[in-house]
């Protein structure tokens with residue numbers, strides 16, 4: 270479903286987990302971020318891309334390597350791929366795990382795809398904060414965003430001011446901490462520097478509602494920081510009731526409670542490691 274279309278930026282929202290796929294048409298390129306995830310939805314994004322492409326080069330941008338975000342890669346064999354350096358260098362075992370999750374998902378729902386499932390081959394690996402990839406009169410400016418997973422990246426598409434966030438700053442979920450809670454906080458705190466350097470006109474989270482309002486994104490950021498810090502405090506105190514109540518108003522509680530418990534386990538493990 271096309272959730273936003275302002276002529277330059279087009280945000281598709283999957284029926285699954287409100288996952289977003291962003292298509293930005295620049296003078297010489299079509300930037301497609303995380304095309305996902307049902308075969309019909311990937312097909313819709315592919316068809317849309319072809320309809321606006323003309324003689325533009327298609328650029329696939331991956332926000333991170335979680336399987337729901339790389340699932341559509343095979344539908345864009347003509348594209349060059351941009352991702353973080355850690356995405357490009359991820360170990361074979363990690364890649365195989367991501368691909369196996371895609372196969373599991375497709376088997377679970379009897380899904381067939383008209384393209385091959387494979388791990389994206391990165392043409393432009395972006396390292397550091399503020400690294401730029403020129404694209405004609407446009408450019409991508411990339412910021413490392415580890416924490417949710419190990420290889421996340423936030424990217425500003427300039428001069429359009431579109432910030433593609435990956436799995437951060439969602440209104441559909443609290444932070445899912447698969448990698449490292451401290452790094453997650455540091456990534457959230459980078460937002461200030463990004464807002465100072467860029468005039469952002471559209472913020473697109475990996476899941477949930479895009480917004481053009483910086484104060485909305487800053488309030489999501491503050492809520493996410495509060496959640497992580499409070500969860501760390503409660504976990505250190507062994508306050509199980511407090512931990513449970515922290516996720517009481519999660520947007521999709523029946524599904525999300527297990528991720529909340531996973532976050533608590535992750536932080537407990539981090540605290541134990543720090544104490545050794």
Ligand SMILES: [Zn+2]
Nearest residue numbers: 335337436475
């Ligand atoms: Zn995701």
